[in-house]
Amino acid sequence: TLDKILAEADREYQDYKTEVAGYKLPEEKQAELLRKKYAEIQAALDQKKKGSRLWKLANRCIYGTDANDRMARTSKMNMIMHGDGHGGVHHHDGFINVNGIFEERFDIVLTNPPFGANVELGDVVQEAEVQTSEELRQRYVAEYGAVYEAGQKKVETAKGKPIASLFDLPKNATSKIKTEILFIERCLNLLKPGGRMGIVLPEGVFNNPSLAYVREFCEERAFIRAVVSLPQETFYSSGASVKASLLFLQKFTLEEKAAFESQRAAALTETWAAYAGQISAEKERLNEAIKAAKRPGGGENLKALQKELAEYSKNMDAQVLREARVRFKERVDYPVFMYDAEHVGISATGEADYNELYPNDNPPPDMDKTALDWCQQFVSDPLSIVAGE
Numbered sequence: 001t002l003d004k005i006l007a008e009a010d011r012e013y014q015d016y017k018t019e020v021a022g023y024k025l026p027e028e029k030q031a032e033l034l035r036k037k038y039a040e041i042q043a044a045l046d047q048k049k050k051g052s053r054l055w056k057l058a059n060r061c062i063y064g065t066d067a068n069d070r071m072a073r074t075s076k077m078n079m080i081m082h083g084d085g086h087g088g089v090h091h092h093d094g095f096i097n098v099n100g101i102f103e104e105r106f107d108i109v110l111t112n113p114p115f116g117a118n119v120e121l122g123d124v125v126q127e128a129e130v131q132t133s134e135e136l137r138q139r140y141v142a143e144y145g146a147v148y149e150a151g152q153k154k155v156e157t158a159k160g161k162p163i164a165s166l167f168d169l170p171k172n173a174t175s176k177i178k179t180e181i182l183f184i185e186r187c188l189n190l191l192k193p194g195g196r197m198g199i200v201l202p203e204g205v206f207n208n209p210s211l212a213y214v215r216e217f218c219e220e221r222a223f224i225r226a227v228v229s230l231p232q233e234t235f236y237s238s239g240a241s242v243k244a245s246l247l248f249l250q251k252f253t254l255e256e257k258a259a260f261e262s263q264r265a266a267a268l269t270e271t272w273a274a275y276a277g278q279i280s281a282e283k284e285r286l287n288e289a290i291k292a293a294k295r296p297g298g299g300e301n302l303k304a305l306q307k308e309l310a311e312y313s314k315n316m317d318a319q320v321l322r323e324a325r326v327r328f329k330e331r332v333d334y335p336v337f338m339y340d341a342e343h344v345g346i347s348a349t350g351e352a353d354y355n356e357l358y359p360n361d362n363p364p365p366d367m368d369k370t371a372l373d374w375c376q377q378f379v380s381d382p383l384s385i386v387a388g389e
Helices: 002-021 027-045 053-060 069-081 134-144 146-157 179-190 209-219 254-294 302-331 371-380 382-386
Strands: 064-066 089-091 106-111 191-202 222-229 244-251 337-340 344-346 352-355
Touching: 002 027, 002 053, 027 053, 064 069, 069 089, 106 179, 134 146, 179 191, 179 209, 209 222, 254 302, 337 371, 371 382
Parallel strands: 064 089, 106 191, 222 337
Antiparallel strands: 191 244, 222 244, 344 352
16 A cells, blocks of 8 residues: 555665664765665655556556446546556456456455346456557566466457356356356456455345355355444435445465365264164165165155165265365354444435544544454454443
8 A cells, every 4th residue: 555655765865874873974074875775765656657656556566447437537537636547447347357457366355246237147358358569468468477468368268158157156158147146256266376355245145045155165265354234224215225235355375275175074074974784775675676676576766766876866965065064164153353334424315424433533432443443453352342342
């Protein structure tokens, strides 16, 4: 961030000043060295100088995309007015790579996806959406190498195919899927290992039984760091009545992913072992019954027995997976910050309201800590929150 860069620059100057003081040089010589160092640091911070730290922050670190042309243009203008650059903001389909936006690229991803809309089978990857100038392609290959090339090849191969085919969460190739669900996977894909994301989601994603597979998808790829429930009326003024929450995830590092897979495999092996005798005996019984039914005069229930065996195998597979998941989750238990907000800075009519989410000029009366303050305390010492301290 800008504050971090400026703080590091100040620290660099102060460290050099201390170093120069130890040289026991004449004051004039010390002053000359400090002036040169100051000019050197200022040059490295000059936002207009290509390659400087602030230029890199403005032009190589901040990216955004929106399918709504007006929102994209507004964002670009906002970036220009704040001196942060605007070349990374695009009017583009957020599901498809564009320029510097591709898989495993980002440390932080923030998004408020549209609720309720569907990605239909007829929504396909268009030729114009994957075109990249040769100049940009060469630049990104030079900067990011194989990661960029793999992401670009993926979308180029998908030209003319359904957008949903780029993702794992759709249950099958012919079904539609909610936009917000695909955005969860998209954001996780965009993150580097260890990267963090914040996303606004309808609460159905958190508690709807039919979406359990989405929650499992997240748990298998990232730590759930925090969930902040928003008031029902948060988006009333925007025409949306759905109750939403903020979800914060941190993608597994490569080491964490390997440990996760190892523990999950161990839990599955143990669960299969626990049922091995029972499953073997029942399958042996059914197979013997099927053999008998195949003999002359064996009866007319062959198909019924075969169906029973198939259903038994399917049901036991599902049961073992469920119990292995429970066994596994008990071993990888970790604390998750949860907060139920009542005031988030906007009223049902769109007017300014108290804001308890982070330090600001309009907190609720008698509130001693914001949600951010509580979260920071939780990260430092989860048990202090549990104990109500």
